[in-house]
Amino acid sequence: MRQILTSGLLWFSALGCGLLAGLYFAFSAFVMTALGRIDQAAGISAMNAINGDIVRSPFMPVFLGTTLSCAVLIVLGGLRWQEPGAAAMIGGGIVYVVGMFIVTIICNVPLNDQLAAADPASAAAAPLWARYLADWTFWNHVRTVASLAATALFIAAIAAR
Numbered sequence: 001m002r003q004i005l006t007s008g009l010l011w012f013s014a015l016g017c018g019l020l021a022g023l024y025f026a027f028s029a030f031v032m033t034a035l036g037r038i039d040q041a042a043g044i045s046a047m048n049a050i051n052g053d054i055v056r057s058p059f060m061p062v063f064l065g066t067t068l069s070c071a072v073l074i075v076l077g078g079l080r081w082q083e084p085g086a087a088a089m090i091g092g093g094i095v096y097v098v099g100m101f102i103v104t105i106i107c108n109v110p111l112n113d114q115l116a117a118a119d120p121a122s123a124a125a126a127p128l129w130a131r132y133l134a135d136w137t138f139w140n141h142v143r144t145v146a147s148l149a150a151t152a153l154f155i156a157a158i159a160a161r
Contacts, residue, residue, distance in 0.1 A: 006076055007161065009069050010089065014154035016066030017096055021147035023059070028144050032137045040129050044120035047132075051112045070096040070150065077157075085160030092153030099146025107139040 035043040054060070074093035077086040115132050118125040 006073075006080075006089075007158070009073050009076070010085075010154050010158050010161075013066060013069045013073055013092065013096070014151055014158065016062055016069065017092070017100075017147045017151040017154065019062060020066060020100065021144055021151055024140055024144040024147060028137060028140050032133060032140070036133045040126060041120040044115060044118065044125060044129055047112075048116050048120070051116065067097060067101045070101075073154075083161075085157035088153045088157035088160060092150040092157060095146050095153065096150035100143045100150070103139055103142050103146070108136060108143070111136045111139075 035047055038046070070093040072093075073089050074097065077090035077093065080086050081090070111132055114128060118128050
């Protein structure tokens with residue numbers, strides 16, 4: 001039973017981390033660039049609409065479920081650190097929880113909240129939007145790399161088992 005649970009969590013985490021890495025990559029590769037090229041008010045309004053819709057979409061169960069699964073894998077790996085793949089399991093969980101979840105909560109969400117509070121058409125929103133585009137995208141790059149690295153580590157853990 002323990003082996004089945006661990007294997008299931010590893011597969012779920014690998015797939016969830018990979019799915020989220022792809023989403024974050026898309027934002028880093030072209031969505032944010034495109035939003036930065038359009039009119040400020042339109043860009044801010046579009047990003048606020050995305051941020052509003054994402055919390056009501058299938059993204060949230062994947063985001064939260066993958067985070068929970070990764071946290072459980074950290075604990076399971078710690079309890080079974082001598083087993084093959086445990087180090088990769090712990091590493092993948094830590095990289096994901098810190099590099100994706102905590103970065104999202106501490107960096108990206110506050111930036112989203114500041115943007116939502118701004119009047120998209122105001123002159124005061126111009127420096128906020130410029131800073132948002134740079135800072136949010138930087139932290140999104142971190143989330144992309146962390147999610148991809150966690151995926152690789154979970155695949156390594158699966159292969160070692």
